[in-house]
Amino acid sequence: MLLLLILSCWHISALDIKSTLKVYHSLFASILKKQHFSVYTDNSELKNAFSQSDKISLASSPSSANIVVASRKDTIIRAYQSGTIVLTTKYSLLDDSTRVIGALYWRKGRSQLLFVRNRLQQQGITLPKQYSKFIVDNL
Amino acid sequence: MSAKRTFKYTFTIMGLLILMATYIQYAIDKNTENLQTIEINKAKQYAEKIANYIQNNSCTPISSCLDNSIANKRALDKILHAFQSDNFTNLFVLYRDQKNNFRFLLDSSQDDQAEYKSVFFPESKEFNLIYDTGKPKLxxxxxxxKEVWLSLLHPIMDSNQTKALLVLDLSEKYGNSLKNFNSPLQNIILYLQLFTLFSIIFLAYIIYDSYKLKKSVLVDSLTSARTKLYRKEYFEEHQARKYNFILIDIDKFIQINDRFGRSIADRVLKEFVSYIRSVMPMNATIIRNHGAEFLLMIKKSDVDIARFSHILFDNLSSKKYYIADNIISFSVSMCAVQTPAEVKSFYDIEHIMDKKLLEIKSLGKDRLAILNDISHTDIKYKNIDHIKQAIDDNKLTCLFQPIYHSESKEIYKYEALVRIIDEDDPSRLIPPFYFMDLIRESVHYIRLSKWVIANAFRLLRENPTDRISVNLDLADLYNEEMIHIIQQEIQENKDLANRLTFEILEHQEIKDFDRIDMIFKQLKQFGSSIAIDDFGSGYANFGYIAKLDIDILKIDGSLIKVLDDSDTKMKTIIKLINDMGTSQNIKIVAEHVSSKKIYDILLELNVEFLQGFYLGKPKPWEEYHPST
Structure with a gap:
């Protein structure tokens, strides 16, 4: 019985990772215009998910990555220095830092994806049409 | 209760249980649905009240109003927070900006409060629809x-325009708790349904097993004919009238057993049945009654029973069985019955067939009897159940035949002759010929005899000048219970006993004269007379006169009726009996006086008492006693 419970939890977790990776793969491909990505993240859950992807290689520092997914402010600062594209998992970090192009986070049980138009333009990023509804002019 | 009926009732109960469980299941589902509806309605009322409160306690437009008063926003947030609970997991207010993006205005959450006017993507197009229509929706x-079951969307209006949207999220946990509210009961019902289902499967298995077992006892393992049990179990008794029957018995089969051994005898039986099967109509059934006796049940519509029986009898009698270098043949005794329409059950004719077969076998076997004229009386009054019922219901009567004194030409006494009154037609009286043999050894016979004697004494008491004789079988005198009953009746009617005669009829030879003589003396203790019936034929002979104290001799009818043929030898014999009786002070009665010629001869021979149809037929007592 316990084994069944463990197996079912593992299965659910595996499904979560799969759906998370699907979202990020699509997002990274749209931003970076490539199929393989070097990603730096300070989020342990994302690290775990990214480590299971065959398209994502985890970078050891923001400077060696194509893109950074930050959950802490200091990571954003480090990414600034290297000029790497930054996404965040918190709305507050998106609001705080003008270099962060977008955020992927949960609010009231709903997943939120948000890009700021002028920040995308500043970094010369154009997103496919499917993302246009998530692009806002101001926060 | 029969197994069939038990299974029927059990299945009915199981079916009702399933129906009950299904109904309860439905009722529980309905109840759960109602509970959810009630709770959702409550949530709707909350949402409406909150929306109204916000509407009434903020200026318009609400977004600008809150921009100008952060204190007002905090106060409203607190109010929303007061409504937040485990069930109402999210409670927030959105407005739609000029770019049609939803943004937070108020949020009940304190731990994870959304930033004021931060963008919100609701994951549903319904938000825009409700905002446009201004109608609340679930x-x-x-x-x-995640973790949201239902969202209640209630617009906050101003001048018929939606200015904001109150969102009340009902938690997934809350939804599950409502859905599972009746789960213990649902589980019980589920277990009940499973139990019933397994019970039905188990019962079906038992029935199948029982069917297999029954089949094994319904088919004779040696011959593959059906067993008697099969007939009892599957042959509807009331359908007997639709069938004709043939009872077949292999004559002296035991000799085949002795001569050829059991295994060959078994093979003979097998081939015998196999042969009958090959010639009998397709729908006929062969049943092995026992040993070498078989019953064929053939639908009336299938074959002409008489013709078929003759052919079958001839074939079976001439058939030779070639088994293990032996050529075996044997005769059969057969009794075929063309079942009359009046037959109510197989039992009605079973004993008629048995009796007939026994008769055939006693006559030397190798015979075929076809009973195609069985009467209603045969069927009915050769069935002990009908006779028992008649005696129980007191459907009894006596006819009386007068015995005349030849010199005075007056009735000297009457012979009481018992009859059963037919239950369907009271005018039909059934003579003892039909039923006496069946009941002779039983308690019903004693009850019948007691009734006859008691009835005779009643009539003697009512008619002080009359005499009556009643019949007794010699075997009755060996029956202590019968003797006790007769003595009891005599004791109770001592004063009438001298007008009662016991006519003794024997079907067997008297061996113990001393015992019979003693019983005669007991019967005569209060003046009753003893008559020997059918004297001159069978066992009743002159030896009786010497050894027993007899009062009357009734000359056998077979001796009397030939007097009509001017038989001079018989006249001499009757004269001899009459002279001997007169000399021994024994009264002589001549029976079967059926014509004037016989009557005249008997008068000429000076026979003292005469009885017969010429003088008087058996009639009800009242017809000889019009005044009573």
């Missing part, structure tokens, strides 16, 4: 929204 959330 949205069932899909798997994309």
């Amino acid at each position: 949205i069932e959330q899909s798997g994309n929204v």
